[in-house]
Amino acid sequence: MSANLKVLTYNCWHALTAKNLIEFRDLEPEGRRLERYKIQIQNFQKLDPDILFLQEVSPMHERVESFEKLGYEVAYQVDQSGLKLFGLGLPSNLSTGLAILTKPELKLKKLFGHKLSGNPGFTGIHFSLQFTENRYALFAAAEHPQWGNILLVNTHLHHGTENTPVIEKMLDEALQNHQMTEKEYKISKDEIRAADLRRKSELDILFSAVHVFEKKFDRVLLAGDFNSSESGTAYQQVIQENYIDTYRTKHLDPKDPTFEAYTWDNSVNLENINFGHEFELPMDNFGREEIKDFFNVYNDRKRRIDFLFAKDLKSGLNVKSSQVVEISGLDGSGNRMFGSDHLGVLSEIGLLK
Numbered sequence: 001m002s003a004n005l006k007v008l009t010y011n012c013w014h015a016l017t018a019k020n021l022i023e024f025r026d027l028e029p030e031g032r033r034l035e036r037y038k039i040q041i042q043n044f045q046k047l048d049p050d051i052l053f054l055q056e057v058s059p060m061h062e063r064v065e066s067f068e069k070l071g072y073e074v075a076y077q078v079d080q081s082g083l084k085l086f087g088l089g090l091p092s093n094l095s096t097g098l099a100i101l102t103k104p105e106l107k108l109k110k111l112f113g114h115k116l117s118g119n120p121g122f123t124g125i126h127f128s129l130q131f132t133e134n135r136y137a138l139f140a141a142a143e144h145p146q147w148g149n150i151l152l153v154n155t156h157l158h159h160g161t162e163n164t165p166v167i168e169k170m171l172d173e174a175l176q177n178h179q180m181t182e183k184e185y186k187i188s189k190d191e192i193r194a195a196d197l198r199r200k201s202e203l204d205i206l207f208s209a210v211h212v213f214e215k216k217f218d219r220v221l222l223a224g225d226f227n228s229s230e231s232g233t234a235y236q237q238v239i240q241e242n243y244i245d246t247y248r249t250k251h252l253d254p255k256d257p258t259f260e261a262y263t264w265d266n267s268v269n270l271e272n273i274n275f276g277h278e279f280e281l282p283m284d285n286f287g288r289e290e291i292k293d294f295f296n297v298y299n300d301r302k303r304r305i306d307f308l309f310a311k312d313l314k315s316g317l318n319v320k321s322s323q324v325v326e327i328s329g330l331d332g333s334g335n336r337m338f339g340s341d342h343l344g345v346l347s348e349i350g351l352l353k
Helices: 034-048 060-069 165-176 181-218 235-241 245-248 270-278 290-298
Strands: 006-009 016-018 024-026 052-055 073-081 083-085 088-090 098-104 109-117 127-129 136-145 150-158 219-225 306-312 318-323 326-328 336-338 342-349
Touching: 006 034, 006 219, 006 306, 034 326, 034 336, 052 060, 052 150, 052 219, 060 073, 060 098, 073 088, 073 109, 073 136, 098 150, 109 181, 150 181, 150 336, 165 181, 165 290, 181 219, 181 235, 219 336, 235 306, 245 306, 245 318, 245 342, 270 336, 306 318, 306 342
Parallel strands: 006 052, 150 219
Antiparallel strands: 006 342, 016 024, 052 098, 073 098, 083 088, 083 127, 109 136, 136 150, 219 306, 318 342, 326 336
């Protein structure tokens, strides 16, 4: 087996939003999801990664079967499933979560799913007791002749609005221009701060578990959808744990066109992101469409929120290459379609000699 590993992180996009207690509503036209999933599989085959970190895998059971048909071993953790008993329950179409895929020679072994936030309860394909949004990290182990024992951690952090100087300026201007009342302004700022604090707490819990288990491993790969940009607090929290951002490691020169790369980019992936405008964000819009549009404008901004981090506990890692990959193809009508509202990050990583 090669000493270099190709690793992909990608949010598959479940494209669902809350409708009622019985079912979740599709954000896209009927049949379109299956076309997207076909495009995802085609791209996975073409890119041929050794390890994949996937988020929003839905419906979990069916998608796991499709990944296994590609020849991958799969570990998974459902994070949103509502009320289920022997696989039946409400909402009827909600079973989404995290998956780690590896080629068989890496001897994948699921360790555990670790709840990072959410009310008491549990989630799974067959049995679930969940009333509010839960966030998890999926822990797994792999073996490699040169890398040794590898700890694999996949996560998807809370999706509340990120606090940045951009949104602070937008809110200040909205208040000054009477587009928002003082009460709405204060509530919005409090909700944004709460979202950042929730992600911080989720990472605190994640790293507490990592610190316990990493002593048994030679390397750690941490990946997923962090719902936080490179300038955000969640990103900085990971870097402070001595992880390297595999993409940034290969793209250090601000003058290089590849320095800025986005996994959330409506300049190339507008159709899917527009479908997502109907997704219920955890922000109060005060019953006003203009407030909802205000936050959609902010959340539509280009940014990299999907990351592949690595930490070496032995001799050092050598990132050979890293790129943002579009994961796209042609739909049944011959038009270009993206597999998700996110783009992926693909890195090839070796070891220092």
